[in-house]
Every structure is written in C-alpha cells, then in structure tokens.
Amino acid sequence: MTMCQRCNYPRLFRSKGVTPTPNRLMLMExxxxxxxxxxxxxxxxxxxxxxxxxxxxxxxILDLLVEKNLLERLSSGDRSFRYGLxxxxxxxxxPHFFCRRCGAMECLASDSLDLDTRALERRYPGAxxxxxxxxxxxxxxxxxxxxxxx
Amino acid sequence: MTMCQRCNYPRLFRSKGVTPTPNRLMLMExxxxxxxxxxxxxxxxxxxxxxxxxxxxxxxILDLLVEKNLLERLSSGDRSFRYGLxxxxxxxxxPHFFCRRCGAMECLASDSLDLDTRALERRYPGAxxxxxxxxxxxxxxxxxxxxxxx
DNA sequence: ACTTCCATGCAAATAAGTTGCATACTGTCC
DNA sequence: GGACAGTATGCAACTTATTTGCATGGAAGT
Numbered sequence: 001m002t003m004c005q006r007c008n009y010p011r012l013f014r015s016k017g018v019t020p021t022p023n024r025l026m027l028m029e030x031x032x033x034x035x036x037x038x039x040x041x042x043x044x045x046x047x048x049x050x051x052x053x054x055x056x057x058x059x060x061i062l063d064l065l066v067e068k069n070l071l072e073r074l075s076s077g078d079r080s081f082r083y084g085l086x087x088x089x090x091x092x093x094x095p096h097f098f099c100r101r102c103g104a105m106e107c108l109a110s111d112s113l114d115l116d117t118r119a120l121e122r123r124y125p126g127a128x129x130x131x132x133x134x135x136x137x138x139x140x141x142x143x144x145x146x147x148x149x150x
Numbered sequence: 151m152t153m154c155q156r157c158n159y160p161r162l163f164r165s166k167g168v169t170p171t172p173n174r175l176m177l178m179e180x181x182x183x184x185x186x187x188x189x190x191x192x193x194x195x196x197x198x199x200x201x202x203x204x205x206x207x208x209x210x211i212l213d214l215l216v217e218k219n220l221l222e223r224l225s226s227g228d229r230s231f232r233y234g235l236x237x238x239x240x241x242x243x244x245p246h247f248f249c250r251r252c253g254a255m256e257c258l259a260s261d262s263l264d265l266d267t268r269a270l271e272r273r274y275p276g277a278x279x280x281x282x283x284x285x286x287x288x289x290x291x292x293x294x295x296x297x298x299x300x
Numbered sequence: 301a302c303t304t305c306c307a308t309g310c311a312a313a314t315a316a317g318t319t320g321c322a323t324a325c326t327g328t329c330c
Numbered sequence: 331g332g333a334c335a336g337t338a339t340g341c342a343a344c345t346t347a348t349t350t351g352c353a354t355g356g357a358a359g360t
Binding site for chain 3: 338341346348351352355
C-alpha cells in the first residue's frame with residue numbers, strides 16, 4: 001500500500017541533488033518497500049544484517065532524505081519517529097494507525113478518513129506545511145490475539 | 151480556548167479514584183488553564199518556580215492523569231510529548247498546530263478541520279481509541295517575524 | 301598524485317523519560 | 331492518639347532515542 005513500485009532511486013536522488021550512495025539507496029529501498037513506516041532502530045537493524053553501517057549514518061541519511069522531501073517523518077504514539085515515503089504524485093498522503101499494544105504502525109488507505117483542510121488553510125495566519133493524522137488504539141492482530149479467537 | 155473554567159478538580163479527581171494531592175491539583179490547574187498543551191519540561195519548570203517538586207513526580211502525575219483520562223498526551227513534531235485536558239463533555243477534541251520554527255504548539259478550533267472517521271470505524275479490524283490530528287508548519291508569529299513586518 | 305568535498309565511522313554528549321529504592325504522608329483501625 | 335497499610339514523593343541511577351565533534355576514507359576533478 002505504501003510501497004513505491006521500484007522507482008528509479010538513483011535518478012530520483014540526483015534530481016534532488018542527493019548523491020546516490022549505496023547506503024542511501026539501500027535505506028530508501030527498504031523504506032520504499034515497507035508496507036508501514038519504520039523506526040530508525042528497525043531500519044538500522046535490518047540494513048546492518050547485510051551491510052555493516054553505523055547507527056549515526058542511518059540518522060543522517062534519514063534527516064537528509066526528509067529535508068529533500070523524499071521521506072516523511074511521522075510521530076508515533078511512542079518515543080521514536082517513523083519514516084515512510086514522502087507523499088508525491090504516485091503516493092497520496094494518508095493516515096496511520098498506531099497500536100499501543102504491539103507498537104506497530106501501519107498505513108491506512110488515503111481515503112479512509114475524510115479530511116477537509118481548506119477552511120483552516122484559508123484562515124490560519126501561519127504557513128501550513130503538512131497535516132498528520134494518526135489513529136491510536138489496538139490493531140487487528142492484537143485485538144484478535146487477546147479476544148474471541150482463543 | 152483549551153481551558154476548563156475552574157472545574158472542581160478535587161471532586162473530579164475523587165470521582166476517578168485519584169487522590170487530590172497538592173502536586174496533582176497544581177499540575178491539573180496549570181494544564182487546565184493553559185491555552186496550549188504543555189511539555190513535561192515546561193510543566194516542571196513552571197510548577198517548580200513556586201513549589202519545589204521533583205521532575206519524576208511530574209512524569210508520574212502525567213502518566214496517572216492520562217491513564218485516568220483526565221489529560222491527553224499529544225505527540226508534537228519534536229522529541230517531547232505535550233499534555234492537555236482530555237476531551238470531555240465541555241471540551242471537544244480538536245487538532246493542534248506545531249510550529250517547527252519556535253517549537254510552540256497551539257490548539258486549533260475543534261471545527262477548523264472537518265474529519266469524518268465513521269468509514270474507518272466501520273471497516274477497521276482493530277479497536278480505535280483516538281484520532282490525533284496535527285498540523286505542522288510555521289506559526290503566525292514566526293511567519294510575521296521573519297517576513298514582511300521588518 | 302593533489303586537493304576538495306562529502307560520506308561514514310566512532311566516541312561522547314544530550315534530552316526525554318523510566319526504574320529502584322528509601323522516606324514521608326494519608327487515612328483507617330484499634 | 332499511636333500503629334498500620336497503602337500511596338505519593340524524592341533522589342540517584344539508568345535506558346533509549348537522537349545529536350555532535352572530530353577523524354578517516356573514498357570519489358571526482360585538475
């Protein structure tokens with residue numbers, strides 16, 4: 001749902017003035033292929049399994065890609081941020097669900113919530129850059145695990 | 151806008167099984183009177199100016215009051231949470247604005263965004279407990295300060 | 301090769317929040 | 331009115347997420 005079907009990342013990176021290093025491409029592919037936004041920790045662990053790299057490098061790449069608007073940083077219900085593909089032409093902004101039981105975050109369909117921001121955009125005296133919608137609760141898996149399906 | 155016009159907090163606390171200690175009441179009044187949600191750090195500094203108390207106590211009271219549904223915990227665009235009055239009969243849920251320049255968070259009118267969650271509630275397989283909407287950008291003050299008004 | 305720039309690593313620092321344990325307070329029972 | 335049980339608070343130490351400073355290493359141009 002979130003995934004970007006095999007964009008040409010090296011080209012995309014260059015178009016934004018980002019040198020397409022192996023680490024950056026790996027990270028971008030990992031996040032791009034993930035059905036849900038990922039924490040830096042998770043990204044670090046996953047990448048590090050196959051290609052040794054430093055935790056700090058992960059943070060630096062994330063900052064860079066967010067700044068270049070290739071990734072977006074989402075706040076979760078816990079203490080760490082999550083990162084997903086930034087919205088673009090092929091990838092609509094969408095809300096996310098955070099499960100307070102298992103800590104997993106998932107993407108919701110972009111039309112699952114109907115949000116009209118026009119009134120606010122007209123009246124708000126500052127500059128609006130993004131609207132983040134997060135739904136909190138217990139996810140389907142966790143509800144099932146605890147609940148009726150013994 | 152956020153403020154609860156002088157609720158009877160001791161009574162409210164007891165009704166939820168929360169012992170109304172001086173620290174807890176002070177904290178609740180501070181948050182209740184604030185026009186915007188506050189960080190633990192800010193709460194600590196403010197309370198500590200007049201009545202010595204420990205930072206840990208602040209965290210513990212916040213956890214307790216969130217658990218009892220008297221306060222709500224909001225994620226901001228930065229690394230700390232913010233706390234405000236929990237929505238209730240006199241206090242509608244509302245979105246918040248986070249300014250990435252000055253770090254301030256403000257409450258927006260509860261009708262400033264039109265959000266329809268019914269479709270999601272019908273279809274989502276888990277349990278939805280709350281929906282958090284945060285608008286990010288540059289607030290009115292900061293836009294003005296940097297911009298036209300030299 | 302020589303320089304320049306930037307990507308990465310490594311160690312240490314910081315910030316926010318949490319835990320363990322000791323002391324002090326609240327309200328209840330004799 | 332003191333002993334008791336159960337919290338509430340303080341204090342120090344810890345953990346986790348993230349950031350910074352500084353040094354090395356490698357690619358690209360000259």
